[in-house]
Amino acid sequence: MRAKVPVGIEGVDKMLFGGIPKYNQVILAGGPGSGKTLFGFEFIYKGAKLGEPGLFFSLEEQPQMILENVKEAFSEFTDLDKLIEEKKIVIYDTSDIRAYLKNNGEGSMYSFGKLVSDIESVINATKAKRIVIDSLSLIKLLMPDELEYRNVSIDLVSTLRRLDITSLLIVEINTAEKSQIQFQPEFFIYDGIITMYSSGEEGANRALTLEIIKMRGTKHSRTTVPYEITSNGLGVLLLAQRGD
Amino acid sequence: MRAKVPVGIEGVDKMLFGGIPKYNQVILAGGPGSGKTLFGFEFIYKGAKLGEPGLFFSLEEQPQMILENVKEAFSEFTDLDKLIEEKKIVIYDTSDIRAYLKNNGEGSMYSFGKLVSDIESVINATKAKRIVIDSLSLIKLLMPDELEYRNVSIDLVSTLRRLDITSLLIVEINTAEKSQIQFQPEFFIYDGIITMYSSGEEGANRALTLEIIKMRGTKHSRTTVPYEITSNGLGVLLLAQRGD
Amino acid sequence: MRAKVPVGIEGVDKMLFGGIPKYNQVILAGGPGSGKTLFGFEFIYKGAKLGEPGLFFSLEEQPQMILENVKEAFSEFTDLDKLIEEKKIVIYDTSDIRAYLKNNGEGSMYSFGKLVSDIESVINATKAKRIVIDSLSLIKLLMPDELEYRNVSIDLVSTLRRLDITSLLIVEINTAEKSQIQFQPEFFIYDGIITMYSSGEEGANRALTLEIIKMRGTKHSRTTVPYEITSNGLGVLLLAQRGD
Amino acid sequence: MRAKVPVGIEGVDKMLFGGIPKYNQVILAGGPGSGKTLFGFEFIYKGAKLGEPGLFFSLEEQPQMILENVKEAFSEFTDLDKLIEEKKIVIYDTSDIRAYLKNNGEGSMYSFGKLVSDIESVINATKAKRIVIDSLSLIKLLMPDELEYRNVSIDLVSTLRRLDITSLLIVEINTAEKSQIQFQPEFFIYDGIITMYSSGEEGANRALTLEIIKMRGTKHSRTTVPYEITSNGLGVLLLAQRGD
Amino acid sequence: MRAKVPVGIEGVDKMLFGGIPKYNQVILAGGPGSGKTLFGFEFIYKGAKLGEPGLFFSLEEQPQMILENVKEAFSEFTDLDKLIEEKKIVIYDTSDIRAYLKNNGEGSMYSFGKLVSDIESVINATKAKRIVIDSLSLIKLLMPDELEYRNVSIDLVSTLRRLDITSLLIVEINTAEKSQIQFQPEFFIYDGIITMYSSGEEGANRALTLEIIKMRGTKHSRTTVPYEITSNGLGVLLLAQRGD
Amino acid sequence: MRAKVPVGIEGVDKMLFGGIPKYNQVILAGGPGSGKTLFGFEFIYKGAKLGEPGLFFSLEEQPQMILENVKEAFSEFTDLDKLIEEKKIVIYDTSDIRAYLKNNGEGSMYSFGKLVSDIESVINATKAKRIVIDSLSLIKLLMPDELEYRNVSIDLVSTLRRLDITSLLIVEINTAEKSQIQFQPEFFIYDGIITMYSSGEEGANRALTLEIIKMRGTKHSRTTVPYEITSNGLGVLLLAQRGD
DSSP: OOOEEOOSOHHHHHHTTTSEETTOEEEEEEOTTSOHHHHHHHHHHHHHHTTOOEEEEESSSOHHHHHHHHHHHOTTOTTHHHHHHTTSEEEEEOSSHHHHHHHTOSSHHHHHHHHHHHHHHHHHHHTOSEEEEEOHHHHHHHOSOHHHHHHHHHHHHHHHHHTTOEEEEEEEOSOSOGGGOOOOGGGGGSSEEEEEEEEOOTTSBOEEEEEEEEETTSOOOOBOEEEEEETTEEEEOOHHHHHO | OOOEEOOSOHHHHHHTTTSEETTOEEEEEEOTTSOHHHHHHHHHHHHHHTTOOEEEEESSSOHHHHHHHHHHHOTTOTTHHHHHHTTSEEEEEOSSHHHHHHHTOSSHHHHHHHHHHHHHHHHHHHTOSEEEEEOHHHHHHHOSOHHHHHHHHHHHHHHHHHTTOEEEEEEEOSOSOGGGOOOOGGGGGSSEEEEEEEEOOTTSBOEEEEEEEEETTSOOOOBOEEEEEETTEEEEOOHHHHHO | OOOEEOOSOHHHHHHTTTSEETTOEEEEEEOTTSOHHHHHHHHHHHHHHTTOOEEEEESSSOHHHHHHHHHHHOTTOTTHHHHHHTTSEEEEEOSSHHHHHHHTOSSHHHHHHHHHHHHHHHHHHHTOSEEEEEOHHHHHHHOSOHHHHHHHHHHHHHHHHHTTOEEEEEEEOSOSOGGGOOOOGGGGGSSEEEEEEEEOOTTSBOEEEEEEEEETTSOOOOBOEEEEEETTEEEEOOHHHHHO | OOOEEOOSOHHHHHHTTTSEETTOEEEEEEOTTSOHHHHHHHHHHHHHHTTOOEEEEESSSOHHHHHHHHHHHOTTOTTHHHHHHTTSEEEEEOSSHHHHHHHTOSSHHHHHHHHHHHHHHHHHHHTOSEEEEEOHHHHHHHOSOHHHHHHHHHHHHHHHHHTTOEEEEEEEOSOSOGGGOOOOGGGGGSSEEEEEEEEOOTTSBOEEEEEEEEETTSOOOOBOEEEEEETTEEEEOOHHHHHO | OOOEEOOSOHHHHHHTTTSEETTOEEEEEEOTTSOHHHHHHHHHHHHHHTTOOEEEEESSSOHHHHHHHHHHHOTTOTTHHHHHHTTSEEEEEOSSHHHHHHHTOSSHHHHHHHHHHHHHHHHHHHTOSEEEEEOHHHHHHHOSOHHHHHHHHHHHHHHHHHTTOEEEEEEEOSOSOGGGOOOOGGGGGSSEEEEEEEEOOTTSBOEEEEEEEEETTSOOOOBOEEEEEETTEEEEOOHHHHHO | OOOEEOOSOHHHHHHTTTSEETTOEEEEEEOTTSOHHHHHHHHHHHHHHTTOOEEEEESSSOHHHHHHHHHHHOTTOTTHHHHHHTTSEEEEEOSSHHHHHHHTOSSHHHHHHHHHHHHHHHHHHHTOSEEEEETHHHHHHHOSOHHHHHHHHHHHHHHHHHTTOEEEEEEEOSOSOGGGOOOOGGGGGSSEEEEEEEEEOTTSBEEEEEEEEEETTSOOOOBOEEEEEETTEEEEOOHHHHHO
16 A cells, blocks of 8 residues: 555545555645635644654745734644744745745746745755645746646646655635636646535535545545634544544 | 734624734625725724724725715715824825826836835825725726736735735626626735625515635634615624524 | 716616716616617706706717607607707717728727717717717727727726716627626726616516616615616616505 | 518518518528528518519528529419519529639728628619628628628628618527527627527427517517418417417 | 438438438538447448449548448448449548648648549549538648638538539537537538437436438428437437337 | 457446457546546556557656556556566556657657657557557647647547557546536547546535447447446446346
């Protein structure tokens, strides 16, 4: 059996029969407000608690803000600052990505190529085993050309594979409704797809649900399950648990 | 807990467990006739009453007209003129935005860059803590290039963050129907999304409802709630209130 | 309360709590055969009867034809010729718009700019307080470039505002079905939107209905109401009236 | 009341309260197999029987073939050959339109301009009062540029108006289903729209129905009515007739 | 009555009141797996048995493969080889169409023009009365430009008309579902449209059905009828037959 | 009867009345997570067990990873390593396809042409009778031009036909829902289409089902059937089997 990296969210690990197969590069896709950043951060946090250094590439927000938001949501993750101090968790600041790119090259292709090689350097420096990139959507937004984005995506995947990384790559989907989700054409190059939904009937509460669409190297549940954002991390409610 | 900026609309603040987390840049999106400008103005007005100077960037209408429309709708906001006189509320006139841009540069990129730095100057001059831009849609309409609009959007967000502003950025959605709403691809760079709907069955009245889709840094309600435009500001009807 | 301009269609004025707020530039959008031209003409006619000079810019049909069609539909408007003779109603002929544009410039931008300044001249000459442009759709059809159309639209709105005009700007929507209507992206720059539908079930009669989607500066009904084209103008059937 | 041109199809004339208002340029739109050519030809034929010369511009088929197809469908129109001999009906052959255009100019704009002026010459020569163009769709198909097509359309409409013609302009819609019909954006420049449907449930027969969407200068029925292609022309079944 | 060419499929000929009107150029459109090639081949085969030479232009498959597939499906067509030997059936090999085009010119327009004139030569040489082109879709696939494809289509139709051919022109539609079918914009230049569906409910068998959408020069059934691929040709089940 | 190549998945072979007709080039299309790679690999594996050498072109994953994933899923295929050692199964590594293309040419057309001729060389060297390409989607993703992709596709099909290969060509469809599947326009050039679905109702498990849409040269079932991924290969549940 392929070695597995536990996500650290109990329900998700059960759905994956233990976790994400090691060295899989996995898309974490969801609509606005579905909690993708929190899921990604919990993956890094739980890895760090197991002693695996983790890197969180923040292209959208400043590290300080992300940390505050995570603490606000996951108030029971009381050892966060300690893990960051011990460099078990590194939040790499590329939040001002346009300035970042400007300092690293001129043509956009060069810059994004530099981003991939920077990711490689930071991984090497931190000995990270898990990384999260939040988000691929921002890279896509800044690239003038769909084809270039696909080339960068392929480079990124093959770089992460070469470095023996297990990753979650966050993608924003521009709808909150499950029924309207369309996968992006380049998704198939990744080893897995997890989707997070925030679906709502007219007049009713939106419900948060997630689903594992694809995961190379392991069986996985094909059920859409509800989850909550609790002070102790994401809580996924499996049917078996309900029946207990 | 992250500090919060109360919107001043009671129901909305309850849904946000106190208000918008400080320094969040929030999209306020809605269809035509949903009352986005009124929502935005109430946010500035209620801040001013708490002593926080607020800036209303009016790209669509002349300040005088906005003021008349707000007074027409919110007739109980009797201290509006006083607050404007005291410079607690500043309505910055860029309503003739094409003339404005013409006076500030030639190429459109330059002009829009100038718009962002003008916003910065006015914020500095007025010590504003809250701002509303009404609307991003007009900026988008005038830009020849989707990619440039995204670059300006990213600049705007990072400028507002740097200035410690809490903002509402108004976006028009070209449908009045909730079921047809599609989020714009660049929405994810913002810290929050509030949507205002004006939905209607065939033959029935349209009902005004709003929803908080996303808000970084706080829990929030995921219920779609009805609201009314009353003489004393927006009135949001929460279920708990109904049950009282 | 903002001053109001009564449309002259009783039901519509009730829905607007008196009429269109003065100086609002309002889109009148509807599918083919919904009676937009008749609505627009009645607005001019009723204004003229109140002593307010009105201008009808006819880009689609020759003035003589419009007059015949209006007389055919509204046979009880017996003083039409008199009002035209008294210059209370001016039907400005730009029906051969391509010839018109050819005589007024070469590049299309120049021509359309000229159209806006011509509108200004005629308004000044006639002291018109109400104008109708029938239709913006034809201008859009002739413009090679979406962006230019938006620029002309913004020029038009700011010119009409500067001239203290209250206007109805007719737009054709390419469906007769309410459920398929999509607002055009530039609609939000206008102060109001009224839509006219001609909806039909399979095998049943099409029913004419109208709705006020948006109106800055006043409360308005959000109900979709049926209307008929009668010999004495549009007849809108309000629920209250039904219950009487 | 505006003078009217009876179509000659009894039910349609009842729906139009006598016929098409004189000098209206009317779109006859329908899906494949709905009988548009037959409707158009009957309009010319019935006019010819009333003494009004009619022109049938055939861009799709050779005159001989059209005549055979009409005779096959309308076997009771036994005086067809006589009316053609008397030049009451002229079928103008532009069926090999690409050769036609090649002989009349080089650039496509020139050619289509020539087509419009040719139509004018033939109308003058034949003193035609009614014309049918079968079809605008072929002109559109051959034009490289949407904008040019719209310009030609506007030229065509203003030419036909100037010549005091009442016309039916045939347009193919690329679906047989009523529910999928989308009007083309330039339709609004025409004075009327009649649509012919060939709708079908799964497993059931397709039913032929027609509807008058718009007709300037007259009241008209807004009911969708069934029709049949009979040996004596189109038979439209009105509800009143059913109840008789 | 126009002379008719029996298709040779009994049910289809009944639906056409005897067959396809002579010299009609008919589109045979269907989704993948609907049996279009078999329908087309049966049309040629049945003509050959009546003594009419037929040409099958195979752009997709090698003649040997087509023959094998037809024999596999229609095992009772035992005289196929004999008819081919007698040149009553000619399968013209353009299956390696890219090589074919390379040998016949350089620019694509030239090549496709050559294809049309080649078709003419082979028709003249074989005295063919019926032809099938399998498929127009491949020609479209290889053409860089939609407009050129339409020009070639118009050339093809007028060439076939000039040569007194009755043809079936096969077109692939990229869905197997009837409800999703959209006709291509150039279909209206053809004299008839027959569609073949392979529709399926979730969890149920797909059913093969066909329908005659349009056929110039004859009445035709407007019913969608089921068919089977039997060892003795296509079997169409008409309602009358069911009731027998 | 055309000779057949058994797929080796019992249910699929029954649906195909023995297997895929020899020398057919078959599209295997499915959404993410539907098990396309496993299906393709089982086809190669079962062929190898029958003594037919098979080639698996891996453009997406490294051979080692694919092998691990197959072993993980199909734990009862215990002789996999032996078959690979005996060169009965060759997994050809083009997983770093961008590096591969860089080493084989410069312009993309040249590179992809080289890919097709490389496939030919490897087939010749290994005497392969069955090949799988995983996936055509990656080739499409990397090609800047839709037309070039179609040309490469046509080259590929004619090369494989010339080499007497029976192939499965894997294509990713960017939805997991059966109802949203749209075939790609070039699919018709292939001899068969098998689709794999992973469909799900809200709140329910996704079910895996497959369907044979088209298969030249044989009758085939038109039923959508459920399948499971078992330790001994894909298990297809036919209705007859259920009833047993």
